Amino acid sequence: MDKILRINMGAEGAPQFTTTPLGEYAGFGGRAMTTAVVSREVPPLCHALSSDNKLVIAPGMLSGTVAAMSGRLSIGCKSPLTGGIKESNSGGQAAQVLARLGYAAIILEGKPKTDDLYKIFINKEGVTIAVDNGLRMLPNYDLVAKMKAEFGDKISCISIGPAGEMKMNVASIACTDMEMRPTRHAGRGGVGAVMGSKGVKAIVLDDTGMSMRSPKDPEKFRDANKRFVEGLTKHPVTGQALPAYGTNVLTNILSEAGGYPTYNFKQGSFAGASKISGETLAELEKKRGGVPTHGCHRGCVIRCSGIFNDKDGHYLTKQPEYETVWAHGGNCGIDDIDAIAMIDFLDDNYGVDTIEMGTTIAVAMDAGIAKFGDAAAAINLVKEVGKGSYLGRILGGGAAVTGKVFGVERVPVVKGQAMPAYDPRAVKGIGVTYATSPMGADHTAGYAVATNILKVGGFVDPLVAEGQIELSRNLQIATAAVDSTGMCIFIAFAVLDQPETFQALLDLLNAFYGLELTGDGVVALGKKVLSMERDFNERAGFTSKQDRLPRYFSNESLAPHNVTFDVKDEDLDKVFNW
Amino acid sequence: MQITINLFATLRNNRFDSDQRQYPCGITIRSILNDLSIPENEAAIIFVNGRHAGPDTALLEKDTVSIFPPIGGG
Numbered sequence: 001m002d003k004i005l006r007i008n009m010g011a012e013g014a015p016q017f018t019t020t021p022l023g024e025y026a027g028f029g030g031r032a033m034t035t036a037v038v039s040r041e042v043p044p045l046c047h048a049l050s051s052d053n054k055l056v057i058a059p060g061m062l063s064g065t066v067a068a069m070s071g072r073l074s075i076g077c078k079s080p081l082t083g084g085i086k087e088s089n090s091g092g093q094a095a096q097v098l099a100r101l102g103y104a105a106i107i108l109e110g111k112p113k114t115d116d117l118y119k120i121f122i123n124k125e126g127v128t129i130a131v132d133n134g135l136r137m138l139p140n141y142d143l144v145a146k147m148k149a150e151f152g153d154k155i156s157c158i159s160i161g162p163a164g165e166m167k168m169n170v171a172s173i174a175c176t177d178m179e180m181r182p183t184r185h186a187g188r189g190g191v192g193a194v195m196g197s198k199g200v201k202a203i204v205l206d207d208t209g210m211s212m213r214s215p216k217d218p219e220k221f222r223d224a225n226k227r228f229v230e231g232l233t234k235h236p237v238t239g240q241a242l243p244a245y246g247t248n249v250l251t252n253i254l255s256e257a258g259g260y261p262t263y264n265f266k267q268g269s270f271a272g273a274s275k276i277s278g279e280t281l282a283e284l285e286k287k288r289g290g291v292p293t294h295g296c297h298r299g300c301v302i303r304c305s306g307i308f309n310d311k312d313g314h315y316l317t318k319q320p321e322y323e324t325v326w327a328h329g330g331n332c333g334i335d336d337i338d339a340i341a342m343i344d345f346l347d348d349n350y351g352v353d354t355i356e357m358g359t360t361i362a363v364a365m366d367a368g369i370a371k372f373g374d375a376a377a378a379i380n381l382v383k384e385v386g387k388g389s390y391l392g393r394i395l396g397g398g399a400a401v402t403g404k405v406f407g408v409e410r411v412p413v414v415k416g417q418a419m420p421a422y423d424p425r426a427v428k429g430i431g432v433t434y435a436t437s438p439m440g441a442d443h444t445a446g447y448a449v450a451t452n453i454l455k456v457g458g459f460v461d462p463l464v465a466e467g468q469i470e471l472s473r474n475l476q477i478a479t480a481a482v483d484s485t486g487m488c489i490f491i492a493f494a495v496l497d498q499p500e501t502f503q504a505l506l507d508l509l510n511a512f513y514g515l516e517l518t519g520d521g522v523v524a525l526g527k528k529v530l531s532m533e534r535d536f537n538e539r540a541g542f543t544s545k546q547d548r549l550p551r552y553f554s555n556e557s558l559a560p561h562n563v564t565f566d567v568k569d570e571d572l573d574k575v576f577n578w
Numbered sequence: 579m580q581i582t583i584n585l586f587a588t589l590r591n592n593r594f595d596s597d598q599r600q601y602p603c604g605i606t607i608r609s610i611l612n613d614l615s616i617p618e619n620e621a622a623i624i625f626v627n628g629r630h631a632g633p634d635t636a637l638l639e640k641d642t643v644s645i646f647p648p649i650g651g652g
Contacts, residue, residue, distance in 0.1 A: 256586075454622075454650055
């Protein structure tokens with residue numbers, strides 16, 4: 001991973017690429033890389049769809065090695081949804097393949113002067129950039145089939161669907177999984193729109209002939225990996241619950257805890273939760289010949305994903321994630337798991353963020369466009385987005401845009417990005433993360449749910465304001481660091497509870513790079529990444545006024561616990577107190 | 579007194595999803611775990627009427643107890 005590939009999509013005549021050494025970006029990976037490049041090279045006041053914005057695609061520091069769990073890809077830019085800096089993170093094969101091809105980052109720059117659509121092919125021999133307008137408006141599954149036919153079946157794809165081509169704020173970037181399906185997405189923040197604005201439909205990777213990246217100390221690396229895997233296997237969350245039930249195991253517990261946003265964040269418990277729960281989903285998958293235990297990238301030992309077949313036993317989509325089931329399920333009052341799975345497939349195919357899409361539909365339901373609980377109507381609304389009708393374009397603008405157009409007051413967004421599957425009034429730690437993360441309302445950025453609800457890494461009562469600032473701060477710092485390693489954030493469940501597993505992670509980094517990182521070093525890295533992000537946002541015009549939840553969360557009481565978000569503004573401003 | 583007990587994920591194996599049972603007044607969660615043969619370290623998350631509780635919590639008439647094994651997601 002010793003080179004950076006820069007592709008100027010706006011070069012005179014045709015896109016031009018150059019390959020350079022890492023230079024000032026040596027030592028960065030994943031989110032640290034994307035944030036460093038964006039914060040240093042993108043003018044913060046630029047239009048996100050302009051030639052000044054850059055799309056940075058970076059594997060993590062340990063991607064492309066034999067380290068377990070190291071397959072996460074970071075994609076960064078100025079977000080058209082939030083107007084601030086964005087890092088969007090995805091599983092699938094791309095990170096490992098890109099790293100083995102030797103690239104620490106691909107940077108898409110500029111903007112073509114024509115509306116030609118390009119595909120980029122990268123293999124051992126080099127880089128080919130070609131016009132291919134025959135790919136125009138292909139949904140992701142069809143696009144991948146075409147790339148497979150053209151480039152063979154050893155490829156991995158990074159692609160946008162019609163939503164990205166239409167430059168919608170909800171547009172995601174898809175990465176193919178081990179079965180070469182476009183089921184893993186860099187979902188949040190409209191990164192797909194930026195890729196679309198640069199005229200790139202697909203980046204096709206083939207690492208045939210390349211080898212695994214070799215550590216400085218292979219013996220120590222092997223030993224550290226062994227201990228790392230042991231730690232993941234023995235922890236009950238990463239070793240049992242996630243492989244058995246996937247992330248959707250959270251549906252029942254959030255509804256029991258009274259923190260499951262229902263009917264566009266009107267109440268914290270959903271009567272239909274059990275019907276769409278992880279337990280029900282796993283049963284159904286097994287019954288229909290699907291699989292409830294499945295890894296999204298080679299080297300994953302947690303295997304939280306799965307395969308969902310329809311009533312006739314045919315593949316429909318990957319096991320829908322908790323956030324997807326919530327957004328298209330309880331938040332819309334829908335308790336039909338087959339409808340939710342169909343929407344998951346449509347979201348993947350059109351290339352949209354399932355969280356933003358679901359919250360947008362719920363806002364549309366509040367506007368009277370459809371009834372809460374009407375699954376068929378919800379499916380049709382998603383199809384409108386794929387078609388690019390005027391209604392589809394409005395919905396494709398995201399929850400905030402949809403709320404503005406239809407005059408809806410209660411729009412659950414921070415910095416323009418829709419809140420995920422935890423009500424901040426009943427899970428106050430995640431409320432602090434939503435308010436203060438440079439990413440906007442984001443749950444993975446500082447997953448306080450782990451400690452508020454799941455009792456991982458200790459316990460902080462979710463229903464009180466006390467303790468939440470420190471909790472969110474520590475998790476945001478740790479996450480910014482983990483996001484730079486290429487490791488799946490779910491290692492955190494084991495790493496937060498088991499010091500020896502955290503040590504194994506440090507040992508992996510140290511053995512690979514010949515470093516002597518300690519826990520303090522990890523904290524320093526996390527703080528550095530967050531500081532760069534905060535600085536970019538400030539230069540983009542953000543103030544502390546953007547580090548707030550919408551006012552109705554402080555005024556409107558949430559049943560069943562009758563709570564409001566009462567963390568003080570002056571405390572929110574203390575999260576980044578270094 | 580009548581208590582509703584909800585079990586989730588792996589705790590349902592060889593037990594039940596939801597049941598209503600009679601227990602003596604003021605019984606603790608620990609006694610119920612014993613009654614159901616659930617080792618304390620498997621009852622990672624316990625709610626009584628939607629609020630976090632622990633093995634020492636004593637119950638009242640018509641309480642709902644929900645018990646989860648260690649789980650995670652995101």
